[in-house]
Every structure is written in C-alpha cells, then in structure tokens.
Amino acid sequence: xxxxxxxxxxxxxxxxxxxxxxxxxxxxxxxxxxxxxxxxxxxxxxxxxxxxxxxxxxxxxxxxxxxxxxxxxxxxxxxxxxxxxxxxxxxxxxxxxxxxxxxxxxxxxxxxxxxxxxxxxxxxxxxxxxxxxxxxxxxxxxxxxxxxxxxxxxxxxxxxxxxxxxxxxxxxxxxxxxxxxxxxxxxxxxxxxxxxxxxxxxxxxxxxxxxxxxxxxxxxxxxxxxxxxxxxxxxxxxxxxxxxxxxxxxxxxxx
Numbered sequence: 001x002x003x004x005x006x007x008x009x010x011x012x013x014x015x016x017x018x019x020x021x022x023x024x025x026x027x028x029x030x031x032x033x034x035x036x037x038x039x040x041x042x043x044x045x046x047x048x049x050x051x052x053x054x055x056x057x058x059x060x061x062x063x064x065x066x067x068x069x070x071x072x073x074x075x076x077x078x079x080x081x082x083x084x085x086x087x088x089x090x091x092x093x094x095x096x097x098x099x100x101x102x103x104x105x106x107x108x109x110x111x112x113x114x115x116x117x118x119x120x121x122x123x124x125x126x127x128x129x130x131x132x133x134x135x136x137x138x139x140x141x142x143x144x145x146x147x148x149x150x151x152x153x154x155x156x157x158x159x160x161x162x163x164x165x166x167x168x169x170x171x172x173x174x175x176x177x178x179x180x181x182x183x184x185x186x187x188x189x190x191x192x193x194x195x196x197x198x199x200x201x202x203x204x205x206x207x208x209x210x211x212x213x214x215x216x217x218x219x220x221x222x223x224x225x226x227x228x229x230x231x232x233x234x235x236x237x238x239x240x241x242x243x244x245x246x247x248x249x250x251x252x253x254x255x
Contacts, residue, residue: 003057006122007065011038018040038065039254048082059087063235068254072134076110078119086219086235088226089130092156093118097148102207105142121156130226130243133158137156139166139182143190150197159243161201163187163194167212184211191215223247 001009018035021027041062043049050073052058062069068088073090075079084090096102098115109164110116124131133156137143153161165187168178182190184206191213195201204214216224223244231246 075120097145125157161215163213
C-alpha cells in the first residue's frame, strides 16, 4: 500500500474506534471534538513497521500533517534503522542484558540477533533526533545484570531510558505468570541499581499506574518534554537539528 493510503486509512480506522464516545452523554463536548484531531501516532512493534520500504515517506506524511511520530523497533534491523531520516522520537526495545537471555526471552528470527542488536545500538548513538531505549522488565526473568544493561545503554547513548514493567496480558500469559509483573517498588529498586552504572543519567519522572520510570541524560538539563511546534518547524525547514533543539522543560501541547 502507498504511504498516503496507510496514513489516511489509519486515521479513519482510529476515528471509527472512537465513534462510541459521540453517543455517550457523559463524554465532554470538548473531548468529542478533540478526538477528531489526531496529533500523535505510535508506529510500534506489531509487524515491525521499520521494515516497510517507504517508512520515511510515511513519517514525512505525518509530519506534514503536524502529527508527531513515535517509532519503535526491536533492534533487529540495523540497515532499515540507518535509513530513518526524521522522527519525533525513536525507541529501541531491549529485552535482556545478555546474548543468552535475549535468545530465551525474544526467540529471535535471526541467528546473528546479538550482532544485529549491537549494530542498532551503535547506530542509535549517531542519531540527531530524540532517542530512547526501552527496557521491558519481567520479574524473576530479566531484572538483574545491571552492569550489562548499562553497557548496552552506554553504547546506544540514548537521550532517554524508559523502564517499563511487563504486563500480564494477551499471548504472553502462556509464557509468564501474574507474579512476573514487577511492582512499582521493584521498578524503583531496579532504577537505583542501574543508575549506579550510568553516571550520565538521572531520574526524570514516573507513572505509577503504568509502572514506568523515565531516565534521561543529565546533559539535557531535564528537558524531557517535546516542543512539537519547534520539531515541525525544524523538520519542514530542512535545517540540521539535534534532540535538545526541540526539547522542553515544560509540557508543550501539539496544536
């Protein structure tokens, strides 16, 4: 399918999912109008969107509509990653600190999965847009080896590190138990341990109900919010930019 078809169809299907709110008398009228104005898109792991040959055209198409883009990849496609020109924020999902544990948890398709992941980390360190490494943490499975995690993070040199608790939902229930979901206290202990090996990073924020914690580079001076207007200005002007150029100390709505 063409990039335009994918963009338009995804927006149409998004709006269909939300039509029920229109008949709900409890729905705020302002929110009813707001939901029609799509401002953010997550191109996430299902289907590995980074492998779509025209992914840059899709990203550009969203940006021209002033829709921010959050692209997630499982760090197995370095050639495709290298081609990404502009994205609001790029995520690398890293599920284990060692080669053996990564094979056990991810069951990768490629024999050279560890080399592919490391090449993606090397590439991540060269990106000029905002970058994030996301650690999906599973209690009793991948919440140790802090120093090894830190080595991978240091190699990728992301602007941010997201510590996200595994959630016991969907097909994963066949492989794990509800006890594998870390509590927020477990997440905080993990954060404290890994920060011992990441002197260039600091705690920025947390979200209790999501069991998520955000770390960031100290050099960003706590500018962890996105200035969306500035991002679109920079991208559409074809100017060179770095992550800090469109980062902010305060929340900036995408209008």
